[in-house]
Amino acid sequence: MIGKLEKYNGKYRIVSLALDQSTKEELLKEDIDFVFITDNDIRIYPENMVISEDKKIIDKLQNAHNYDVYELWENGRFSEYYDDSSVDNYFFVTAKCNSNCIMCPSPDASRQKGGSTSVDTLIEIAKHIPTDTPHLTITGGEPFMIGKDIFRFIAYLRDKFEYTEFLFLTNGRIFALESYVQRFVETVPASSIVAIPIHGSREKIHDSITQTRGSFEQTIRGIKNLLKAGIHIELRIVVSKMNENDICNIARLICDELSGIDYVSIMAMEMTGSARINVEKVWITYREAAKKIEEAVMLLLENEIDVKLYNFPLCTVKREFWTLCEKSISPDKVRYAEICDTCKLKKACGGLFSGTISMEKGELRAII
Ligand code: SF4
Incomplete structure (x- = not known):
């Protein structure tokens, strides 16, 4: 408001x-x-x-x-x-990012020139938040772009919020550096999970999506370092035209080399910011994306790795996977199409992003 x-x-x-x-x-x-x-x-x-x-x-x-x-x-x-009534609150640390993902829902300019919130302000905001808040996300941009001062904020969170779950959204590259892993381990609140995206099973695909050379190697090293340090990890795969045929290979990489993670979230795109500008290069319909991930989902589950599906409307996903679908779109961004009023699963469905609904209208099929 x-x-x-x-x-x-x-x-x-x-x-x-x-x-x-x-x-x-x-x-x-x-x-x-x-x-x-x-x-x-x-x-x-x-x-x-x-x-x-x-x-x-x-x-x-x-x-x-x-x-x-x-x-x-x-x-x-x-x-x-x-918002004290919501379980979806977050700290926006900085708009800046050291990657430049082609399907990022933020615009290019904000990643390069966007502002940051000072650590003193972040701590002042945290001071006002009640200690019984169930969940807080730390996000950006890339939140660790503000440097080691972020650990003063993280330590404040750890000391104040004994029972809160924390989700850190990061591209994970900073954790290729042992010194950051060490400081993170020393300051991180007990109930924390770090969510890191993998865009491809190999450098060529991952780095072409992040548009940043060396990002694949740093991210994988970062994930391995965090795992070694006992940090809980969620891996995220955003499905686009650029990696649709590599999803199963990413799943295999996770099973073979990163199986200590907590779970994998496979995500449908939000078509705003850079994603919207690069629509020709990245867009595939949610239904096509859902088809492309089927084998990967089965592979992960067979290897006892939990899977969540984010941002997929239920009618675009095969019935056997409905229980994997999360209502992941924040309430201020969720939209439903006219056809959804006739759908008997509307209440269970997470809907669509406000910025994407125009691209998906013809794809939705009411479940009756
Ligand atoms: S028709 Fe609408 S409410 Fe029903 S599953 Fe599809 S998107 Fe969800």
């Missing part, structure tokens, strides 16, 4: 939300900045100053949740950073 608090003209800051008296008192005790919503106004604490009397904004925020966290800018604009 975004909006403007018309009377605020202070500094940029992170604030929690209090909708009732008991939450307000709790946040005062914790000594963190927050905004308190009443029927008539919005006040910021600890100053206890009115920063809005706009009825529309009051109504909007009254539908949010206690302990949600917002960024508030000098001009009064605010945007939600953490």
Whole structure:
């Protein structure tokens, strides 16, 4: 949620939300900045100053949740950073990335010139998040692009969130360096998993997708180093026209050399950013992609490696694989087509990305 608090003209800051008296008192005790919503106004604490009397904004925020966290800018604009009712919250560390994947859903420019969140701000946001939050993702870009200062943030997470599950999304290349593996092992929270994509079974295919020479070798070395250090790993395979005939070979590589990982997620593409620009090179329909992965799924399962399918609408996947399909698209991006209203599996289906639905409309088949 975004909006403007018309009377605020202070500094940029992170604030929690209090909708009732008991939450307000709790946040005062914790000594963190927050905004308190009443029927008539919005006040910021600890100053206890009115920063809005706009009825529309009051109504909007009254539908949010206690302990949600917002960024508030000098001009009064605010945007939600953490939703306490969701299990899908994340820290966006940086837009920058040292790879340049051809089917990345972010645009080229953001990977090269995009901004980063300072570690102090990340820690300030984490301070506002309740300790009982079930799950947090650390993502980018490539989050480890901000250098070793990231370990100050990771250590803060470890010390504060004893029961939270953490998911680190990374291209894994940094873990080719033993020094990073060592620091990660020393600071990582106990319930953490690192998700790393493999785009091809060999350098030629993987590096042509990342458009970065040497990335295959670094990623594989990184995965092996993390495995040796006892870190939990999810491997991700994004299916595109560029690797559709190599999926089974990737599965074989995993079975032969990386079998200590926790599970493999096979993913359908999100067609925004670079993926959309490179549509001719990368796009295959979800139905075609689902067909191309069948052998790989069976190979992994036969080798006792768990498989999850992300972003595939149920009607594009064969029935035997339905139980592998996850509802993986975040609620703000999920869309269903008109035909889905007649589908008896709509509730169980994870739907489609908002940025991809136009490409898949003719492909969907209601299950009746
Ligand atoms: S028709 Fe729609 S709801 Fe049904 S499985 Fe396909 S995408 Fe999902």
